[in-house]
Amino acid sequence: MRGQVVLFGDSITEQSFRQGGWGAALANAYARKADVVLRGYGGYNTKWALFLLHHIFPPDSGRPPIATTIFFGANDAALSGRTSERQHVSIEDYKQNLRKIVLHLKECSPTMQIVLITPPPVCEEGRHAYAKSLYGENAMKLPERTNEVTGQYASACVETAKEMGVFSVDLWSKMQETDGWQKKFLSDGLHLTPDGNAIVYQEVIKIFNKAGLSADNMPLDFPHHSEIDAKNPEGAFQQKCF
């Protein structure tokens, strides 16, 4: 049957089928060509992701994904000593965990296209406004994430991708090329607006196209309806069914 494209990541992946989401846009682009499989885990960092790895990507599945996006780091980059400390993973451990994930996927399939996506930038003002909307004056005054520190994780992600010979999307840098990225791309200083989702979609599609996974060049799973002869439909299906 069709190949699978697995989206493995944190909440920004889990929410990718909401209105305007990048996951849904991929599923639409690959309709009748590949299945887009959602494996997003809100709040997860790379350390916790490792516990899922062998469940989601069993080494002996016989049918490994044709491509996987790995999109962690937004939680790893939560600061030590602040409200989201429990999600914090050091940069060195983040890199090491990404390496383990990539190595495992390569073991599952040497031909799998692997795309590491960096965390998006953080708008500290947006995070604080969001915290105040939840907790009022009790909201922590000190940010639980900063854009600067998240940028270090983004660099580490890009470096790891280079080191491992896989693709990467430097979302942190890409989004900051646009004026007003803070509100245009981020809904609460961290998660994505529909415009932010569109950036992820465009960047991932660019890489899939480079990697030989252009939806335009992939065959339909079954005959296009215009190829079916109404008087002899069997003909089209005999040729095109596997």
Added chain:
Amino acid sequence: MRGQVVLFGDSITEQSFRQGGWGAALANAYARKADVVLRGYGGYNTKWALFLLHHIFPPDSGRPPIATTIFFGANDAALSGRTSERQHVSIEDYKQNLRKIVLHLKECSPTMQIVLITPPPVCEEGRHAYAKSLYGENAMKLPERTNEVTGQYASACVETAKEMGVFSVDLWSKMQETDGWQKKFLSDGLHLTPDGNAIVYQEVIKIFNKAGLSADNMPLDFPHHSEIDAKNPEGAFQQKCF
């Protein structure tokens, strides 16, 4: 692993992951709980769908879907003797084909929840405007589908669902309860606007809830991040991983 919900149908299913699409909304609602699998085939009628049945739903898969939506009829209802004649299937054959599809799914799994969805209503004026936008003055003056005839297919679909003891969504009737359904729910007199997609989503979710497939009551596939003890993450995964 997780159960699968398969969306089997024509273009209205194939396009269901576009912006505001009902398929994407289902995938979002079942994130971390079930996989929503897109099996939509633009232009297909139930006669051609039968050729796909054993490929998409192999009887011996060992892992049949937990639920399937069957959403055909818009093409079966194309009128004989008009521009879309090749897609026409008689009402009797439409019913018989739906019966075959349901029977096959029941053979695959006696516990699968099956939902037949009727074609949406047709706005003949909208269809004509669409044809003119494509073909100008060469557009056929006579409609290739009428709302009245499509309504007969919708009734046949509901009857067949009753006869076979499976669920149905009478989309044709439901949409026409709202004033201005012609433009509110249909983009070209046949396919769905985001508002039209929202109706399909709401109606399907209602049935899934009745059928014991409420996403709210289904367990997460892995621990919620708040259940993970940062100092002893293994604990949460030992309990919750299968």
